[in-house]
Amino acid sequence: MSDNLLELDHVTMQFGGVTALDDVTFSIRRGEILGLIGPNGAGKTTCFNVMTGVYTATNGGVLFDGKSLAGLKRFQITKRGIARTFQNIRLFPDMTAIENVMVGADANHRTSVGGALLGLPRHHREEAEGRNTAMELLTFMGIADRAGDAARNLPYGYQRRLEIARALATKPQLLCLDEPAAGFTPAEKVELMDLIRKIRDQGYTVLLIEHDMSLVMGVTDRIVVLDFGKVIAMGTPSEVQDNPAVVAAYLGVPDDDA
């Protein structure tokens, strides 16, 4: 069981009368890239939001590293080791790229008002550490040349990468990417997938939401398919690809079957 970094245990999420997630159970193994796919409105982002504490599940629970995440605040979950990006980019627009990443790095820091006012050694140590971490991550993501620019002035592709850099700066065990390639050209998508593989090779576990099937097939180790809030298939990319339920969900069921 300790192979599993994160487990969703019979998670149901209801909004009023709408059931967004219906008894969802799956787990993410350490060191893998798990794809979470499904048609629009299948509940993928809701799944992310339950895991990162944005929503509290109506039923069921989330286990991270063997421990329940119930009752933890969102920032505490981040400090436990789950970081995420957003489907619609949510950077801090008026802050520089480097500052955006340093906010993420601050998740591992402890300097507060007293330390900053007195200029304690820890404050200086953490500032230097934050800068180095941030610059290394920006370099790793290939966007260090615009480190001093305001996030809102960066090109779209840079903003997407900056979000990943910011999430990595929190030193997560699990990195959740919500459609990181949305709006990318095919060439950019391939480049991003290489980057995601590189991130995994550095020891991170990655959960990837993605629409583009070909992309997901190429980069993931396993895939979970959601449709109308239910897990309809789970397995390796080739297993999932041939699964009739998945084909039906994506392409629709022929009329004579209905």
Place this chain on the structure above:
Amino acid sequence: MSLSESMKSVTSGARSVSRLGEELGKQSRSVRWSFGAICILAVYLLPWWPNIPVLGWIIETPGTSFPSVLTDQVVIFVLVALGLNVVVGLAGLLDLGYVGFYAVGAYTVAILSSQHANLPWLVCMPIAVLVSMLAGVILGTPTLRLRGDYLAIVTLGFGEIIRITANNTHWLGDSRGISKIATPPSIGPLKFGVLDAKPYFFLGLTVILIVIFLLRRLENSRVGRSWNAIREDEDAAELMGVDTFKFKLWAFAIGAAIGGLAGSLYAGKVQFINPSNFPLQLSILFLAAVVLGGAGNMWGAIMGGALVAWMPERFRGFADKRVFVFGVALVLVMVFRPQGLIPRKIRKERWLASWKPATNTAPADKE
């Protein structure tokens, strides 16, 4: 017409001030420090500025002594704007009842030095700061779970609660107020009395400089970064590991402490306070000072505070119409400089130029 032109010149003046700041940033440390020292000296000599030709005519305040305007209005407003800027400009929390903290500070000094005890001002002042800070925590703990408009309404109520409570509580001197409040102790030739306002100005300016120094340290730290992140996108900040509630509460507490500090200076200067000194209108003016100057920029807040305090006195010659003139001036500034006179800036990362990677990672692909 000529008014709008003069407003344009004011805003272009503000722009050149901020450009001057940028130019200075490129200079060496010693140049920056000596420029700063000269500026500080010049500001300490402000009470004598009306004697300078031309400039003196522009800044003089007809009908009121200029040093009194500096101490009773300008110093207080600048200090308050600095404190409110932490709450509104940095953390992005709309506080419409900031006068409440100012009143708590003033009343703490009044109670401890006159009404119920005879403590010296120097003892009362730090207590006033702590009490207002505590008031900030007490108000913030339940209310900082609210956002935007809701927070604004609750804080608006808080300001009124403080004033009305003081008005109706005998222990707080009810509507008659409290008199014979202790003044700061005289140091050598600096005599804190009723005749000369200048010592209060020197004291107030020194306090302001200390507050600026401390706030700069906060701004350039994890704390300031967290405040900015909360202002930009509170949900994203929390999901990146920022304890948003804690840092919002700190912003509130620090803002309240500075407001209380301003109140204690005010009480020590005027030596008599009553509830009508702390109307809702003052909260609005405080907020106007921050927004006019440029929310989120400390120098903007200082400039805004100074202008909002000084303008009504400068235009006293317009008699009853001076508030109208003041209002028009505010509207014009907002039309020509919607971000404030000295807007918030994108941080200059000076260290970036000299940053060397600790490890040899792949160079950035510039595509």
